[in-house]
Amino acid sequence: MRTISENQISELVASLFLSCAYCVTDDVSNAVEAALISEESPAGKAALAQILENHKIAREQHLPICQDTGMAVVFAKVGCGCVIDGDFAAAVNAGVRRAYSEGYLRKSVVADPLFERRNTKDNTPTIIHLELVPGDGLELTVTAKGFGSENMSAIKMLSPSDGVGGVIDFVVDTVGKAGPNPCPPVIVGVGIGGTMEYAALLAKQAAIRNVGSRNEDERYAKLEDELLRRINCLGIGPAGTGGRTTALGVNVLFAPTHIAGLPVAVNICCHAARHAKGSI
Numbered sequence: 001m002r003t004i005s006e007n008q009i010s011e012l013v014a015s016l017f018l019s020c021a022y023c024v025t026d027d028v029s030n031a032v033e034a035a036l037i038s039e040e041s042p043a044g045k046a047a048l049a050q051i052l053e054n055h056k057i058a059r060e061q062h063l064p065i066c067q068d069t070g071m072a073v074v075f076a077k078v079g080c081g082c083v084i085d086g087d088f089a090a091a092v093n094a095g096v097r098r099a100y101s102e103g104y105l106r107k108s109v110v111a112d113p114l115f116e117r118r119n120t121k122d123n124t125p126t127i128i129h130l131e132l133v134p135g136d137g138l139e140l141t142v143t144a145k146g147f148g149s150e151n152m153s154a155i156k157m158l159s160p161s162d163g164v165g166g167v168i169d170f171v172v173d174t175v176g177k178a179g180p181n182p183c184p185p186v187i188v189g190v191g192i193g194g195t196m197e198y199a200a201l202l203a204k205q206a207a208i209r210n211v212g213s214r215n216e217d218e219r220y221a222k223l224e225d226e227l228l229r230r231i232n233c234l235g236i237g238p239a240g241t242g243g244r245t246t247a248l249g250v251n252v253l254f255a256p257t258h259i260a261g262l263p264v265a266v267n268i269c270c271h272a273a274r275h276a277k278g279s280i
């Protein structure tokens, strides 16, 4: 059995959140650069150029990409052959606390969602999703989720008879209603199947899959293409200024579901797409 200490976990969590606060991943930068060439709207082009400039300044000067530095979400793949020496959640929260303090990142979490809404002042607690996997390592994928885009998420329990057309209509309608609010160009994560909460989890994981990656199932890859085409005909455009680049990509993940249902969830990620992966 391999032992992984609380300290190792909090170090990794802190470094991942610090790096993603300042640097979007290459897939996102490349997609924005490609959109700058293909976008036809002058206002849309100008918005894309500003987004690229913002990414560059953030990367070079170690400044947050956006003032909303997000709620911390961690996906942990824990090897069955490892022992966590201590409290896993406490270690993750210590890492988040350190990153948001050392990086001067805005603390955006309130302890009670409805009544007092008092800021916890260290951006914890972290949303943690655990998965047990073979092996003796620990892999962490973190994302700092801004709520301009998170608030535009939606879920619907479709009927199986709604089929592909029903899924497309729901996803396109959700992005259309969101308009400029999620800071387009966006990455649209779609979860299909499972149960209500599992579809939402799939949508979140889909939203942080690399832009330009394709679903391995050709039917779902074609669905991604069609959704991207339809969304980019909405005319919302970069920063909502009009144009063809409303979304940089649409990623779909799917899972088995019940014979009586067709759950569909949409999670939107803004152009400040902050996620990072590391392992111990």
Ligand code: SF4
Binding pocket: 066, 067, 068, 069, 070, 145, 146, 147, 148, 149, 150, 181, 182, 183, 270, 271, 272
């Ligand atoms: S949606 Fe994204 S880019 Fe817009 S304010 Fe929130 S974090 Fe920033």
